[in-house]
Amino acid sequence: MNYLRIGDLVARKSYDYDILFKVVDIVERPGRPSTIILKGVDLRIVADAPEEDLQKIPLNKLDEFHHSYSKKIDKLVKRILKERNQKYEGYGGLTRTIPEHIRGGIPFGRSGKVLHLDGDGEYLDVCLKTYKQLEIEAIGKQISESDQPRAITDLLREYAPDILVITGHDGLLRGYKDFTNVQNYRSSKYFIEAVKEARRYEPNMDDLVIFAGACQSHYEAILSAGANFASSPHRILAEWRV
Missing domain, CATH: 3.40.50.2300 (Response regulator)
Structure with missing residues (x-):
């Protein structure tokens, strides 16, 4: 009997709960354990895993996953903007300021x-x-x-x-x-x-x-x-x- 249902939010024990997934399908096989089909919530990834490798994530833990992902995105955005700014400064290009929600006031070209x-x-x-x-x-x-x-x-x-x-x-x-x-x-x-x-x-x-x-x-x-x-x-x- 499966304890997981389509739509449940889970993470993989074998990967140290690194990615938040949503259960999108359950493949039943007679005489064999079910295979759970997973889709990343924040990251573009589709995977499968045995049910015993999955842990349901309670609602009060979701913010931890989303916050971790948002921090990675913000770090990447800031790095891209900084590199772009350095490039345009070298060419003397026209610049404008970045959105207010990105700290640092780094300008960049269009x-x-x-x-x-x-x-x-x-x-x-x-x-x-x-x-x-x-x-x-x-x-x-x-x-x-x-x-x-x-x-x-x-x-x-x-x-x-x-x-x-x-x-x-x-x-x-x-x-x-x-x-x-x-x-x-x-x-x-x-x-x-x-x-x-x-x-x-x-x-x-x-x-x-x-x-x-x-x-x-x-x-x-x-x-x-x-x-x-x-x-x-x-x-x-x-x-x-x-």
């Missing part, structure tokens, strides 16, 4: 416009919040990974971005071990096609800078399709490094 396509609306909201902290003009669209190739050209025409982000969820399909076959990935083929469509619209890699892929994507094929940057080398799970 960035290009971002169009962000995301297969996951919850993580898109997190990204849009961070763009706002950095005062980067960004348009976000929640579009499933499989629909992104069909939608990309019209969106590029409508918004004329300088930077295009194409992301969502990805990874090797269960039971497949051939890293070189794009068909063995959940979403890589869609990211590749979306990048190709974007490059048909704007071939110049300086006029449209493309970031594409997700955790464990076939990043070599995404780069070959025309992305300037791709995730994820060595098929690692992307996470914040501070």
